[in-house]
Amino acid sequence: MADCEHCPSRGKCNSQPTCTIKNNPYNDIKHVIGVMSGKGGVGKSTVSVLLARALKALGYSVGILDADITGPRIPRLLGIRDAKLTQSELGIIPAEADGIKAVSLNFFLPDERQPVIWRGPIISGTVKQFWEDVFWGELDYLIIDLPPGTGDVALTVMQSIPLSGMVMVTVPQDMVSMIVAKAVNMVRQLNIPLLGAVQNMSRLICPHCGESIRLYGDMHEDFYNALDVRLLGELPMKPELAALTESGMAGIDAEIAAVMTDVARQVAEAVKKS
Numbered sequence: 529m530a531d532c533e534h535c536p537s538r539g540k541c542n543s544q545p546t547c548t549i550k551n552n553p554y555n556d557i558k559h560v561i562g563v564m565s566g567k568g569g570v571g572k573s574t575v576s577v578l579l580a581r582a583l584k585a586l587g588y589s590v591g592i593l594d595a596d597i598t599g600p601r602i603p604r605l606l607g608i609r610d611a612k613l614t615q616s617e618l619g620i621i622p623a624e625a626d627g628i629k630a631v632s633l634n635f636f637l638p639d640e641r642q643p644v645i646w647r648g649p650i651i652s653g654t655v656k657q658f659w660e661d662v663f664w665g666e667l668d669y670l671i672i673d674l675p676p677g678t679g680d681v682a683l684t685v686m687q688s689i690p691l692s693g694m695v696m697v698t699v700p701q702d703m704v705s706m707i708v709a710k711a712v713n714m715v716r717q718l719n720i721p722l723l724g725a726v727q728n729m730s731r732l733i734c735p736h737c738g739e740s741i742r743l744y745g746d747m748h749e750d751f752y753n754a755l756d757v758r759l760l761g762e763l764p765m766k767p768e769l770a771a772l773t774e775s776g777m778a779g780i781d782a783e784i785a786a787v788m789t790d791v792a793r794q795v796a797e798a799v800k801k802s
Contacts, residue, residue, distance in 0.1 A: 577605040589667050607625055
């Protein structure tokens with residue numbers, strides 16, 4: 529049975545409530561957006577942080593829950609890899625970067641290179657704790673950076689946390705289209721609103737002449753149409769994006785910022801209409 533009375537979303541989730549997760553009564557989270565990919569290495573965590581920054585720039589209060597327990601990258605991407613979390617009577621206090629709150633398992637490890645060798649139930653339980661035991665306070669948007677694929681954590685989040693919608697991160701490769709379709713179909717089978725997709729690595733910009741080169745061929749618009757998935761935006765392959773794990777988000781250029789601002793606006797509009 530759903531615990532809507534104590535849910536930070538206060539019954540504002542879009543689908544029939546089936547979550548049974550315990551909630552922190554001190555939190556008031558208006559919208560929860562999952563960011564998912566069918567496979568790893570497509571820039572899902574990068575898109576999560578870019579989306580959070582774009583929503584923040586539009587005037588929203590934003591947090592990021594790093595649910596990629598075995599491969600957490602959010603602290604590096606936010607430039608706060610050495611942050612340590614504190615405990616209060618209201619719950620765990622998140623780290624913060626440029627006004628964006630964040631919780632990640634890496635904040636609890638003595639060395640970020642230390643592997644997390646846990647079985648699925650423990651990993652899923654940790655994600656639940658990040659929802660239950662963290663004092664997020666009042667947020668317009670909580671972004672959940674999911675691990676790649678359709679495994680335990682993705683299922684736990686979709687069944688336990690009141691998601692307002694899901695954003696899919698893809699790359700323009702024929703070989704991964706089947707994997708993306710699996711992730712899309714999982715979202716729909718669990719009745720989560722699919723807000724659309726962000727296509728990463730869509731093209732390479734030549735640093736000498738500025739020509740746009742599609743390394744993987746065309747955008748595959750027919751693939752998105754066949755799945756009935758809205759393409760929210762395309763991100764080019766640029767050295768600035770490749771270097772984000774070391775430099776944080778300070779190096780984002782105007783083109784990438786503009787794309788993600790448009791994506792953030794579309795996400796916010798879709799959530800409001802649903």
